[in-house]
Amino acid sequence: MADKPHLDEYKQQVADFYNKRTDYDSSELAYKRAIPLVELAQLQKGQKILDVATGTAIVAIAAAEIVGNEGKVIGVDIASAFLNQAQQKIEAAGLKNIELFEADAENFKFDENSFDAIFCSSAIVLFTDIPAIFYKWYRWLKPGGIVAFHAWGKLLL
Numbered sequence: 558m559a560d561k562p563h564l565d566e567y568k569q570q571v572a573d574f575y576n577k578r579t580d581y582d583s584s585e586l587a588y589k590r591a592i593p594l595v596e597l598a599q600l601q602k603g604q605k606i607l608d609v610a611t612g613t614a615i616v617a618i619a620a621a622e623i624v625g626n627e628g629k630v631i632g633v634d635i636a637s638a639f640l641n642q643a644q645q646k647i648e649a650a651g652l653k654n655i656e657l658f659e660a661d662a663e664n665f666k667f668d669e670n671s672f673d674a675i676f677c678s679s680a681i682v683l684f685t686d687i688p689a690i691f692y693k694w695y696r697w698l699k700p701g702g703i704v705a706f707h708a709w710g711k712l713l714l
Contacts, residue, residue: 561637562661568635571683575612575636582613582642591615591678594705595623603627604673607697609662609690610634610680614643614655620676621647621655630655633662663690670699677706 564572581587595616600606600623608617611632621630632655634640640657647655658665663684675694684690694704 561659562635562664564635564661567685568661572635572637575634576638579638579642581639582615582646587613588615590707592619594676594678594707595619598674598676598703598705600624600628600674605671606630607667607672607675608632609675609677609694610683611643611657612636612639612678612680614646614657616676616678617643617655617657618646618650618652620674621652622650624654626654628654632657633660633665635659635661663693667697669696671697672702673699674703674705677704679707679709681706681708 592615600620602623602625604624605628606617606620606624608614608620608630611617611634614632617630617632621628624630632640632643634657637659640659643657647657663686675698681687698704
């Protein structure tokens with residue numbers, strides 16, 4: 558992982574909030590939200606995947622198991638505590654095809670046409686400029702690539 562990113566006040570608050578959540582993986586709900594994204598994407602061996610706001614790497618690990626050693630998964634998050642948990646899980650699983658970055662995904666740069674799929678589980682609403690992040694993702698995707706994300710919604714009864 559690289560050096561800590563410089564975060565504005567809002568993003569520092571977000572990072573601080575998630576850095577205090579040491580029980581994130583103990584909730585079955587986290588997996589119920591994340592794993593269907595990977596299943597719906599129908600990933601293939603050898604693909605390159607980006608997991609934005611990777612958290613504890615639930616999506617990244619599931620994707621890495623599918624794309625295999627021929628593929629690669631990159632996880633980006635601003636919460637160092639989550640990334641530490643993610644690294645422990647990755648090492649325990651023996652996965653060598655995941656690379657983690659502590660960074661602000663809104664300021665991170667990748668080459669155009671870099672990824673077969675981009676995931677963002679439960680974090681899209683935390684971005685300060687959602688249209689801009691969609692534009693970046695569009696540029697980073699290979700032709701025919703897929704973006705898979707979800708966000709909390711209010712249930713109206």
